[in-house]
Amino acid sequence: MSIYPAIKASLKPRIGLYSVGLRAYWEQFPGLKERLEEYGRFIEHQMAAWADVYYYGLVDTEGEGRKAGDWLNERQVDLVFCHAATYSTSSTVLPVHQICKAPVVFLNLQPTARLNYEQSTTGEWLAHCGACPVPEFANVFNRAGIPFRVVNGMLGLDYTPAISLTNEVTHERREAVRAWREIEEWVRSAGVPRTLQHSRFGFLGNTYSGMLDMYSDFTMISAQTGLHVEVLEMCDLDRMLREVTAQDVKRKLGELHDMFQISGDSPSDPIAKKPTEEQLEWSCRVAAAQEKLVRAYDLDALSYYYHGAPSGEYEKLQGGFIVGHSLLTARGIPCSGEGDLKTAVAMKISDILGVGGSFSEIVVVDYIDETILLGHDGPFHIAISEGKPVLRGMGLYHGKQGTGVSVEAKVKTGAITTLNVTQTGDGKLKLISSEGESTNGPIMKIGNTQTPVKFREHPDAYMSRWFAEAPTHHCAMSIGHNASQFQKVAELMKLKHVVL
Incomplete structure (x- = not known):
């Protein structure tokens, strides 16, 4: 999509x-x-x-x-x-x-x-x-x-x-x-399955240290989906960065202003500021390098994470990731953060079916509206956005090193379905899908994607059922009620599928 x-x-x-x-x-x-x-x-x-x-x-x-x-x-x-x-x-x-x-x-x-x-x-x-x-x-x-x-x-x-x-x-x-x-x-x-069997998923850097639910065996994923995992290094991206021209940066700035609106300072969060011209220019330079990497390695999707040594070149490089990976996701190359390869598969499935697939996790529960906010610090699938996403400058990335520009956005109001690709104790991939409604409820102005979702059950009852399925803590959010569609995908791929 x-x-x-x-x-x-x-x-x-x-x-x-x-x-x-x-x-x-x-x-x-x-x-x-x-x-x-x-x-x-x-x-x-x-x-x-x-x-x-x-x-x-x-x-x-x-x-x-x-x-x-x-x-x-x-x-x-x-x-x-x-x-x-x-x-x-x-x-x-x-x-x-x-x-x-x-x-x-x-x-x-x-x-x-x-x-x-x-x-x-x-x-x-x-x-x-x-x-x-x-x-x-x-x-x-x-x-x-x-x-x-x-x-x-x-x-x-x-x-x-x-x-x-x-x-x-x-x-x-x-x-x-x-x-x-x-x-x-x-x-x-x-x-x-046809597209996945012909796909190359890049894996750049490593998985966020300690997030054990996301660790996966590349051979297992290749065996059960048919996709190829291409292991990439930060020096590969750094090499592409050195090839970026002023014209490349100008083109990316044009894409950035076409797809996003630029925020002022957050009224509530002191670490969320109006992006500086230097931050935007750097994000666009990195975005140009990211596109070069995708084209050089013929990638269909990308999973990434790298924190780098404090004040090192790679820390600065990864600080510019989110904008470029959102731009790639908007052009059919889903990008999942924190090295979550399984969720990259969920995002790609959603994208192939033309229903989006935005990188999400639980943000917070609103017990007044009985909604669960789902989102992340990026990247975001722009094609399913409620209006133009907002770019905010971040004084720090929470739980991570570095600073940069992040995406604040909400998925369109209306029917949504989350798709989670998890791994069972016996090494089998399993799909979990949940249908709900994206509401027009409020979100925070902190530079993160956030979508208030009302599921069919009270949030506590829904979460009890979801957690019992042992999910990966990330999921892909798609627009429309797609559980029936995902069930057919799972059947053709010979994977277990649970609908909540």
Whole structure:
């Protein structure tokens, strides 16, 4: 998700699609085959808004099923939709998925809300009986040990085919809207593992000392997500800094003034001041170096932390991090602080799905409004900001060394979902998502991101449930209610997912 040109775009999912039927029907019922193929092309067209779609056509014998499996493998699809267009034997469908191991979703999408009972023929009925074979498919796939999912609902045409004996204009019916929302979630979710499998996550510096919940095994993360971790050094960034030109700094200053508003002194916090021209210039110089680093190492995300020796060059360098990492996050390169690689994954998942993903932790509870403030000292996902974020000069970074410029911002008022990527005692990644509402409640003027969030339960009850899941103490905040979407991502990535 980016309101500015992405440095690296997420990869489109590759979706396989085929329709099923029984070959004996085609001679018995003229026009039925062509009608079902038309339905298949409609589904292909709808899905093409979100993915590269490969439609095989009709699979109507077990031999055709084997051909379809090979064909789908050649196209390296991430997910396969089997459109149950009419009755088909399970022996037709099973070979497709014994050969092509991509996850499968069965589509039971009836073209009409009600048959024309008085005029219907057997051929007309067969064009609407897609639900008939699905229990058979479910039984056989269960016995074959092949996981499956089913979307039930209506096809959602905005016209009625000439051959039809009933009204097939169903695109505004809730059954069609609900089904297509679910299909879209499945399609978009397939883009997450594809993008992660082709991603390079930079790890710059180290993890904040003592934050044991964030320590991770790079091999474990690579094995379970497919991403590559590129270990970077501060001297790599310092080398980029030496290549920054005056024109680079000027360009970054332009981006800074476009994306942020510059604060005055905080009315409450003596360490939060109006940024000086020197602080802004330094932040932009570092930001230019950070972008050079991302491009030089072909990064898709970055996790970072470095405190440096007191008054050392690297302490000064890291003091300029937050602005540049917010600019990168705005351009599709999520950046997580304190060396929290797992939360970088959560931010990237959110960004791929186009719902943001801002670095957050618990700030404080407001027991009057019954909200929990979530935020951090940066970076921030500008694309989901309520208005322009504010830049404040910080006399010190709390709990860290150095001084610099920090981001004060709030996520848009409305529906939000937090996504936490944690690690269990047996070394497995686990997703935790929570849906809530960002409110227009007050925030502090201390140079930190803060969003008051009202969850469905009282803050104490919610926190009891959240803490019981043993989360990493950071999370990614996204806009919209996305738990259903994150559940599908977890399923495709074979990860456990808990919804609070």
